[in-house]
Amino acid sequence: MTSFARRAERVQPSAIREFLALAGDPRITSFAGGYPDPTLFPVDELHKIYDSLLTPENTSALQYTASDGLPELRALVAQRLTADGMPCTADDVLITQGGQQGLDLTAKLFLDAGDVVVTERPTFLGALIAFNPCEPEYRSVPMDDEGMDTVALEEVLRTTDRVKLVYTVPDFQNPTGRTMSLARRRHLVELAERYDVVVLEDTPYRELRYEGERLPTIRSLDPNGRVVHLGSFSKILAPGLRLGWALAEPEVREKLALLKLAADTQNGTLNMRAAAAYLSGFDVEAHIASMLPVYRHKRDLMLATMTEHFPAGTSWTRAEGGLFTWVTFPERLDLAAFQRDVLVPRAGVILVPGAPFFADRPEVHHARMSYSGVPDDRMVAGVRAMGALLADVLA
Amino acid sequence: MTSFARRAERVQPSAIREFLALAGDPRITSFAGGYPDPTLFPVDELHKIYDSLLTPENTSALQYTASDGLPELRALVAQRLTADGMPCTADDVLITQGGQQGLDLTAKLFLDAGDVVVTERPTFLGALIAFNPCEPEYRSVPMDDEGMDTVALEEVLRTTDRVKLVYTVPDFQNPTGRTMSLARRRHLVELAERYDVVVLEDTPYRELRYEGERLPTIRSLDPNGRVVHLGSFSKILAPGLRLGWALAEPEVREKLALLKLAADTQNGTLNMRAAAAYLSGFDVEAHIASMLPVYRHKRDLMLATMTEHFPAGTSWTRAEGGLFTWVTFPERLDLAAFQRDVLVPRAGVILVPGAPFFADRPEVHHARMSYSGVPDDRMVAGVRAMGALLADVLA
Numbered sequence: 120m121t122s123f124a125r126r127a128e129r130v131q132p133s134a135i136r137e138f139l140a141l142a143g144d145p146r147i148t149s150f151a152g153g154y155p156d157p158t159l160f161p162v163d164e165l166h167k168i169y170d171s172l173l174t175p176e177n178t179s180a181l182q183y184t185a186s187d188g189l190p191e192l193r194a195l196v197a198q199r200l201t202a203d204g205m206p207c208t209a210d211d212v213l214i215t216q217g218g219q220q221g222l223d224l225t226a227k228l229f230l231d232a233g234d235v236v237v238t239e240r241p242t243f244l245g246a247l248i249a250f251n252p253c254e255p256e257y258r259s260v261p262m263d264d265e266g267m268d269t270v271a272l273e274e275v276l277r278t279t280d281r282v283k284l285v286y287t288v289p290d291f292q293n294p295t296g297r298t299m300s301l302a303r304r305r306h307l308v309e310l311a312e313r314y315d316v317v318v319l320e321d322t323p324y325r326e327l328r329y330e331g332e333r334l335p336t337i338r339s340l341d342p343n344g345r346v347v348h349l350g351s352f353s354k355i356l357a358p359g360l361r362l363g364w365a366l367a368e369p370e371v372r373e374k375l376a377l378l379k380l381a382a383d384t385q386n387g388t389l390n391m392r393a394a395a396a397y398l399s400g401f402d403v404e405a406h407i408a409s410m411l412p413v414y415r416h417k418r419d420l421m422l423a424t425m426t427e428h429f430p431a432g433t434s435w436t437r438a439e440g441g442l443f444t445w446v447t448f449p450e451r452l453d454l455a456a457f458q459r460d461v462l463v464p465r466a467g468v469i470l471v472p473g474a475p476f477f478a479d480r481p482e483v484h485h486a487r488m489s490y491s492g493v494p495d496d497r498m499v500a501g502v503r504a505m506g507a508l509l510a511d512v513l514a
Numbered sequence: 515m516t517s518f519a520r521r522a523e524r525v526q527p528s529a530i531r532e533f534l535a536l537a538g539d540p541r542i543t544s545f546a547g548g549y550p551d552p553t554l555f556p557v558d559e560l561h562k563i564y565d566s567l568l569t570p571e572n573t574s575a576l577q578y579t580a581s582d583g584l585p586e587l588r589a590l591v592a593q594r595l596t597a598d599g600m601p602c603t604a605d606d607v608l609i610t611q612g613g614q615q616g617l618d619l620t621a622k623l624f625l626d627a628g629d630v631v632v633t634e635r636p637t638f639l640g641a642l643i644a645f646n647p648c649e650p651e652y653r654s655v656p657m658d659d660e661g662m663d664t665v666a667l668e669e670v671l672r673t674t675d676r677v678k679l680v681y682t683v684p685d686f687q688n689p690t691g692r693t694m695s696l697a698r699r700r701h702l703v704e705l706a707e708r709y710d711v712v713v714l715e716d717t718p719y720r721e722l723r724y725e726g727e728r729l730p731t732i733r734s735l736d737p738n739g740r741v742v743h744l745g746s747f748s749k750i751l752a753p754g755l756r757l758g759w760a761l762a763e764p765e766v767r768e769k770l771a772l773l774k775l776a777a778d779t780q781n782g783t784l785n786m787r788a789a790a791a792y793l794s795g796f797d798v799e800a801h802i803a804s805m806l807p808v809y810r811h812k813r814d815l816m817l818a819t820m821t822e823h824f825p826a827g828t829s830w831t832r833a834e835g836g837l838f839t840w841v842t843f844p845e846r847l848d849l850a851a852f853q854r855d856v857l858v859p860r861a862g863v864i865l866v867p868g869a870p871f872f873a874d875r876p877e878v879h880h881a882r883m884s885y886s887g888v889p890d891d892r893m894v895a896g897v898r899a900m901g902a903l904l905a906d907v908l909a
Contacts, residue, residue: 123769124626124648130772143580157573165576166568173561178552181560181752185538216611216778223777227647231519248776252622253519357576359783374518377525381643382618382777383611388754390782 125232129251133244133475141469148501150470153293153442154492156417159410160357161401168396172389180392186384187376188214188364189391195398196350196364204339205348211366213376214386218323218363221349222249224378225284225319228371230255234283237275237316239267241445241476241485243293246286246321257478258282264436266292266299269306276314284317285310289337291324294476294487295445296438304337311345323351323363324441326407329415331439344368347375352394354442355407360390414442414491417498421490424499428506430513435488442491445473449513453483461512466504520627524646528639528870536864543896545865548688548837549887551812554805555752556796563791567784575787581779582771583609583759584786590793591745591759599734600743606761608771609781613718613758616744617644619773620679620714623766625650629678632670632711634662636840636871636880638688641681641716652873653677659831661687661694664701671709679712680705684732686719686836689871689882693834699732706740718746718758719836721802724810726834739763742770747789749837750802755785809837809886812893816885819894823901825908830883837886840868844908848878856907861899 141147172180187193193209200207215221222245230236232254238246240259247257258279260272267287276282285307289299299307311318320337338346344367351363365375379385397403418438425435425446435446448454454472462468473485490498536542567575582588588604595602610616617640625631627649633641635654642652653674655667662682671677680702684694694702706713715732733741739762746758760770774780792798813833820830820841830841843849849867857863868880885893 124622124624124629126626127623127769130769130776132772133775152578154578157577160573160576162568162570162573162576166565169564169568170561173557173564175557178555178557181555181557181754182552183547183549183753219779220777227519228522229519231521234519245779252773252776357784358578359576361778361780361782374522374525377527378647380528381525381614381647383615383756384640385756387756387782387785389752390785 126252126254129254133248146467148468148493148497150468150488150490150493150501152492153489155354155358155442156410156413156491159413161397161406164397164401165357165393168393168400172392172396180389182388184385184388184391186380188212188386189388189395192391192395192398195395199398200348200366204335205366207366211369211372213365213367213372213379214391215349215363215365215379216383216386217353217358217361218321218349218351219245219249220379220382221363221365222246222319222321224365224375224382225347225349226250226253226255227378228374229283229317233281235279235281236478237272237282237285238478239287239292240478241294241473242286242478243288243321244471244475247475247478259478259480262292262295262297264297266297266303267307269303269310272307273310276310276316282314282316284319286319286321287337288321288324290322290334291327291438291441291443293324293441294443294471294473296436296441296443298334298439301334304334304340307337308341308346311341312343316345318346319349320346321349323354325350326355327411327414327442328440329411329418338366347371355403356394356397360394362386362390362394414440417490417495418444420495421488421498421502424502425506428503430506430510432513433509442489444488444490446486446488448484448486448509450484452513454486455483457512461508462505465508466501468501468505521647521649524649528643541862543861543863543888543892545863545883545885545888545896547887548884550749550753550837551805551808551886554808556792556801559792559796560752560788563788563795567787567791575784577783579780579783579786581775583607583781584783584790587786587790587793590790594793595743595761599730600761602761606764606767608760608762608767608774609786610744610758610760610774611778611781612748612753612756613716613744613746614640614644615774615777616758616760617641617714617716619760619770619777620742620744621645621648621650622773623769624678624712628676630674630676631873632667632677632680633873634682634687635873636689636868637681637873638683638716639866639870642870642873654873654875657687657690657692659692661692661698662702664698664705667702668705671705671711677709677711679714681714681716682732683716683719685717685729686722686833686838688719688836689838689866689868690840691831691833691836691838693729696729699729699735702732703736703741706736707738711740713741714744715741716744718749720745721750722806722809722837723835724806724813733761742766750798751789751792755789757781757785757789809835812885812890813839815890816883816893816897819897820901823898825901825905827908828904837884839883839885841881841883843879843881843904845879847908849881850878852907856903857900860903861896863896863900
């Protein structure tokens with residue numbers, strides 16, 4: 120058989136994919152996926168919307184449409200982005216197949232093989248998966264409770280050739296739940312200008328702030344248009360519609376749209392019509408507001424249960440929003456082995472071991488745990504069982 | 515601003531995209547898009563399906579699912595492919611974001627920059643758009659009424675280094691409407707084996723045969739698994755759902771699935787559930803059968819109107835299925851200029867000028883005309899007006 124392209128070597132089975140498969144098993148308690156709580160989906164509203172869209176008078180909802188996305192939906196997204204401090208119009212917005220496609224398209228636009236992407240340490244595994252087919256090199260920059268350490272970033276930029284992109288999830292980062300401070304956001308914009316790099320700002324969790332003060336997006340602080348800003352409907356509406364957006368300078372947005380056309384022609388017309396009808400006909404802000412106490416409660420419950428049942432030497436982050444906590448265990452514990460040999464067979468619990476979230480120099484003694492998709496009783500039982508097994512193994 | 519990747523040079527605005535925009539204007543009679551007739555969409559059935567899917571008991575339809583596609587839908591597609599002479603199971607099938615994503619993923623899997631793709635002459639413009647970001651070279655092979663000339667193909671394979679893919683639309687090709695004969699299909703499979711290349715068989719129009727005898731797919735004739743077979747729901751259900759599939763050998767299919775995960779995580783869950791419900795709960799064969807007389811009538815009407823009104827020196831193909839006829843004009847006529855300067859301003863008619871359908875050495879005196887998406891009266895008026903303008907210009 121003819122050989123694969125060189126990029127295929129960078130395309131390997133991932134932890135996310137294996138665990139998404141296991142997560143379908145009803146006997147498993149999954150802290151692994153970044154699944155929103157399905158009881159929060161606005162299913163009645165969507166029922167009404169699809170009911171009115173699928174009529175013989177309205178067949179355009181099932182037909183092809185513009186490759187860069189339904190104009191009406193782009194306009195509604197632009198309104199929301201403008202209200203969030205990023206003045207723009209429908210022409211500046213590209214509709215994408217979820218946030219993931221924004222990562223894929225941006226990588227294709229900027230990265231030649233051997234170009235360098237700087238990531239947070241750890242970073243979103245799905246972004247590495249998206250970038251890898253472009254065959255980049257990676258440098259990772261440490262984080263603390265203020266997000267990416269931009270002083271360390273400057274050192275990387277100063278000493279590294281061919282840096283093209285700095286990738287960040289500034290709000291309630293995946294996997295750590297951390298948020299980048301305002302001072303760091305400003306510093307990042309300065310550095311991007313000084314070192315001539317593009318910032319890829321990925322904000323799928325941005326609307327899910329249930330505590331603390333909302334911070335301006337990095338793009339809103341950028342006078343020079345160096346920031347490509349990505350967002351998603353997955354956490355504010357539903358992931359099963361696969362809708363996201365990209366906001367960028369006209370030249371960049373135009374090229375992203377052409378790459379989108381090449382990749383899959385367009386997003387599904389029906390789902391774009393539905394999202395537009397939802398944004399224009401229902402109160403999305405009220406919907407978001409109604410979700411926040413649920414996620415805050417779930418975070419509090421998971422962290423309180425960990426405090427009670429996890430052994431000494433274990434620590435975790437406390438996110439002000441989003442879906443995740445990042446748990447750090449004693450260095451001698453390899454979470455992949457622990458999950459495979461102990462956690463799954465003895466407790467039926469899954470999480471995502473931390474190693475694949477490192478773009479370079481992986482550390483094995485962390486895990487990403489999501490509190491969003493598990494009912495309270497199962498969450499408590501799962502964390503408690505995990506605590507007992509950890510105590511056993513670490514003893 | 516940081517420079518784009520080298521592949522961005524191969525990503526340029528396309529004729530398809532410009533014309534899809536114009537086609538939304540109600541004053542325009544469009545023979546340009548490959549739009550199916552929207553009156554044929556099974557909108558009542560889809561209304562029932564979404565009505566039953568969007569209930570509080572059924573929120574999994576809005577949640578994430580497996581990245582390679584809903585297992586139930588893959589199984590149903592596998593049944594149809596098996597019935598079409600390609601024995602397979604759900605595990606062999608990947609759900610894609612329309613047929614276009616199958617082109618994108620296959621190109622990414624096999625093509626390094628400088629590798630050669632052999633296409634029909636002319637070929638589907640959207641495939642060139644999908645392949646271009648991988649920076650291939652192209653060689654095109656002449657066609658006749660039996661499809662790609664495989665003797666000419668052998669000469670190309672014998673004399674060209676680095677051929678990785680042979681791309682074909684064997685059934686009712688886009689743009690010519692031609693179908694590859696059984697003898698040529700067998701010859702193509704032999705050549706693929708002899709010259710160690712992959713065949714990419716793209717079959718979006720396969721079910722739309724309204725005349726003549728159904729031929730076996732190229733994949734069904736291939737004992738060695740060298741054929742990647744792509745299909746689409748766009749013409750048998752509706753394009754606005756953006757659903758297609760790829761069938762390939764396990765190693766190839768696994769890599770395509772990983773590239774799919776990297777590109778956009780998954781297709782929309784809701785639409786996949788809907789397509790599965792349609793295939794399992796309704797009679798898709800009866801639906802397809804009901805469409806065929808409509809398309810046959812439209813083809814007959816367009817060709818008869820052209821016979822009546824187009825000037826001498828003009829010829830066209832007669833497709834046994836699908837949506838297109840390929841019209842060849844006197845060599846001195848540049849269809850892009852004619853459309854821009856005469857056809858649009860004086861008749862409000864658009865088509866797709868032929869040049870961009872050539873992977874190399876473009877010819878300007880052809881056009882692709884689609885008869886699928888235009889009501890009869892407008893079709894007749896548009897073809898008649900076009901004929902009068904042609905007579906003027908050629909006089």
